[in-house]
Amino acid sequence: MSEQIVPDSEHRGLVARLPQMPRDLAQLARFDRPIGWWLLFWPCVWGVWLSGSGAQWSLLGWFLLGSIAMRGAGCVYNDIVDAKLDAKVARTAVRPVASGRVSKRAAWIWLVTLCLIGLIVLLQLRFEAQLVALASLALVAAYPFMKRITWWPQAWLGMVFSWGLPVGWFAMRGDNLDALAAVYAGTVAWIIGYDTIYALQDRDDDALVGIGSSALRLGDRVQSGVTLFYCLAIGLWCLGIWLLRPDWIALLALLPVALHLFWQVVTLDPDDPDNPLARFRSNRWAGALMAAACFVVGNA
Numbered sequence: 001m002s003e004q005i006v007p008d009s010e011h012r013g014l015v016a017r018l019p020q021m022p023r024d025l026a027q028l029a030r031f032d033r034p035i036g037w038w039l040l041f042w043p044c045v046w047g048v049w050l051s052g053s054g055a056q057w058s059l060l061g062w063f064l065l066g067s068i069a070m071r072g073a074g075c076v077y078n079d080i081v082d083a084k085l086d087a088k089v090a091r092t093a094v095r096p097v098a099s100g101r102v103s104k105r106a107a108w109i110w111l112v113t114l115c116l117i118g119l120i121v122l123l124q125l126r127f128e129a130q131l132v133a134l135a136s137l138a139l140v141a142a143y144p145f146m147k148r149i150t151w152w153p154q155a156w157l158g159m160v161f162s163w164g165l166p167v168g169w170f171a172m173r174g175d176n177l178d179a180l181a182a183v184y185a186g187t188v189a190w191i192i193g194y195d196t197i198y199a200l201q202d203r204d205d206d207a208l209v210g211i212g213s214s215a216l217r218l219g220d221r222v223q224s225g226v227t228l229f230y231c232l233a234i235g236l237w238c239l240g241i242w243l244l245r246p247d248w249i250a251l252l253a254l255l256p257v258a259l260h261l262f263w264q265v266v267t268l269d270p271d272d273p274d275n276p277l278a279r280f281r282s283n284r285w286a287g288a289l290m291a292a293a294c295f296v297v298g299n300a
Contacts, residue, residue, distance in 0.1 A: 024096040025110055029072030035281050040161055041067035042287030043187055047168025050294040066121035073114035080107050081144040129171040136163040151217040154195040158188035179243035186236030193229035194283045200276040222270050230261040241297050253293035260286050
């Protein structure tokens with residue numbers, strides 16, 4: 001069944017052992033590629049820990065479940081919308097809907113199921129956080145179409161995947177919106193950077209089918225572009241932390257994540273077929289390092 005596993009799957013063996021339909025549904029929701037829900041989950045953690053409300057392990061457990069379910073729902077929706085485009089791209093042609101292994105009707109049923117899990121998580125939050133979470137739906141619905149109308153769908157993804165930050169923040173408090181806005185903007189820049197790295201895998205195919213990406217737009221300047229976005233992320237995170245806690249020592253908490261992002265851009269090789277994916281996946285650790293910084297700043 002290896003020909004039915006998406007090439008960047010992390011758990012080929014586990015997915016391949018599932019019966020046909022569960023395996024297809026797992027692939028459709030990208031359960032075999034956990035990096036996606038890690039990247040959606042970490043900003044939720046940042047919002048909670050930066051708020052100064054302590055560890056909040058129970059709430060973070062709900063956020064983890066919600067990240068897995070809603071990232072899966074987003075992927076299912078994206079594959080439904082992009083089925084014809086995916087069929088034209090070598091890396092995505094084997095996806096369940098594009099290949100015809102899962103019908104669009106079954107995909108819609110799976111999407112609704114995942115959204116119901118997300119609804120259960122939503123009901124665990126206080127009312128203000130529920131409103132903020134629901135406000136993201138328009139962004140999520142529009143995302144699959146951005147690659148058709150702009151060179152920068154990564155910027156739209158940045159707004160979507162950063163949304164857990166204000167949700168986590170409003171789950172705890174509703175003040176210091178200037179600090180929240182700066183950290184949110186920095187998170188958007190971080191996501192544009194890492195998703196540009198991810199998009200390096202698809203440059204040839206994207207150009208062939210006529211869809212846009214930041215990797216295509218930047219051309220030979222990808223490494224410089226990612227560096228710029230990562231520097232912008234660190235700068236805005238510093239601003240947000242300063243607005244929340246004007247203490248030079250607090251800014252030192254960002255040093256580990258800054259060094260990690262520096263390592264990514266220094267070692268990035270856009271022409272190596274394996275290097276960009278490895279650098280992209282390493283952002284789960286960037287997220288963890290930023291989470292540690294948020295906990296130190298918010299709770300120390």
